[in-house]
Amino acid sequence: MEHAEFNKDLLKFLNASPTPWHAVATMKARLDAAGFEELDEKEDWSLGQNRGYYVIRNGSSIVAFRTGTEDTALSGIRMVGAHTDSPCLKVKPNPELRRKGYFQLGVEVYGGVLMNPWFDRDLALAGRVTFVDGRDTVRDVLVDFSKPVAFIPSLAIHLDREANSNRTVNPQTDLPPVLMQVPEDDTTSFDSLLSQQIASETGGKVRKILGYELGFYDAQEAGYVGLRNEFIASARLDNLLSCYIGLRALLDTSGDEAALLVCNDHEEVGSVSSEGAQGPFLNAVLDRWCGAGKAKAVARSMMISADNAHGVHPNYMDKHDENHGPVLNQGPVIKVNHNQRYATNSRSAAVYRHISDELGLPHQTFVVRSDMACGSTIGPLTAASLGVTTLDIGVPQFGMHSIRELIGAEDGHTLFRVLREFMQRKQIF
Structure with a gap:
């Protein structure tokens, strides 16, 4: 058809x-x-x-x-x-958060996000990055990590007994996604992670990250839903x-x-x-x-x-x-x-x-x-x-x-x- x-x-x-x-x-x-x-x-x-x-x-x-x-x-x-x-969650300019050995990123809510569904989802990251390349030229490049790189875990109901009746979301404290675990003396910067990703996608050298506009997104691909495939979810x-x-x-x-x-x-x-x-x-x-x-x-x-x-x-x-x-x-x-x-x-x-x-x-x-x-x-x-x-x-x-x-x-x-x-x-x- x-x-x-x-x-x-x-x-x-x-x-x-x-x-x-x-x-x-x-x-x-x-x-x-x-x-x-x-x-x-x-x-x-x-x-x-x-x-x-x-x-x-x-x-x-x-x-x-x-x-x-x-x-x-x-x-x-x-x-x-x-x-x-x-609507999505966008990465802040100075986003690095280190808590109990977890590396997280601070995010800003873009638009009228329905926030609760963002918890417990496999999240990827993509957007535009402006950087200085190996020839000292300022360039823009699109990046897409193209796989689940982050997660916003819910607080267990045992620690929040009113979660099903009175749950609210504080976007400042509740939404920073977890990206990885790092040692206590870790100094990994988000810019260095971005530089690695750009090099991986383009094969080019990154001298310095100057800015970015990046957002997390649902890593699950679009697809049909329903016993008779009546719907599309994405x-x-x-x-x-x-x-x-x-x-x-x-x-x-x-x-x-x-x-x-x-x-x-x-x-x-x-x-x-x-x-x-x-x-x-x-x-x-x-x-x-x-x-x-x-x-x-x-x-x-x-x-x-x-x-x-x-x-x-x-x-x-x-x-x-x-x-x-x-x-x-x-x-x-x-x-x-x-x-x-x-x-x-x-x-x-x-x-x-x-x-x-x-x-x-x-x-x-x-x-x-x-x-x-x-x-x-x-x-x-x-x-x-x-x-x-x-x-x-x-x-x-x-x-x-x-x-x-x-x-x-x-x-x-x-x-x-x-x-x-x-x-x-x-x-x-």
């Missing part, structure tokens, strides 16, 4: 992308293989018609686009947005799933219509950065692509912000509005919030529903309970920045922001089929 091949490639993408930098590197490799040309923001651009291009900022955000066969001022642009980052489904879906949709379009994918970093911490959705990255790309016709192009464009949705949990059904409880494997979820936590309006929702109905594919709708706060996405930020008609949608999932999340095995492919059609549709409205 087509969706089986889609999911097989999805698992490969997830396993290759433990950090935003690795996710962008994975997308870059696929774009290169498809004939897309990389653009440098420091240089002049000369864009041709019916061509594919991409721009990377900070190594962790990417904008990829097809120019189409017409002037964007007349055709508009079919945009899809997602984000590359996920780390970082929020929101690498949408990055993958958007990338596949862009690569599989006809190329006749102007289409764009933006995958921003830092969504989980508010998107306020040079490469985040509240930063200037997308606007800068559109300025250089569309030129004086940008305002007209945007007026004819639409953005679909793809970010996962909360599926109704069978053990906690009262956490959803009784008429808006999305079920896994019953279609992507149109997300509505009239207080503008989601950017969906009746017009943008109608575009998606119409395409989905034409393809004979299911879709659902989510509205948060009226007595609960609503999360948000890059959708409202992009809509406000560009003034573009925007839809918020996502695949329903369980365990959002946990170290391991769960989706239905059919929903990703369903969203892909609709986004592919959206990206190559001549008339949006």
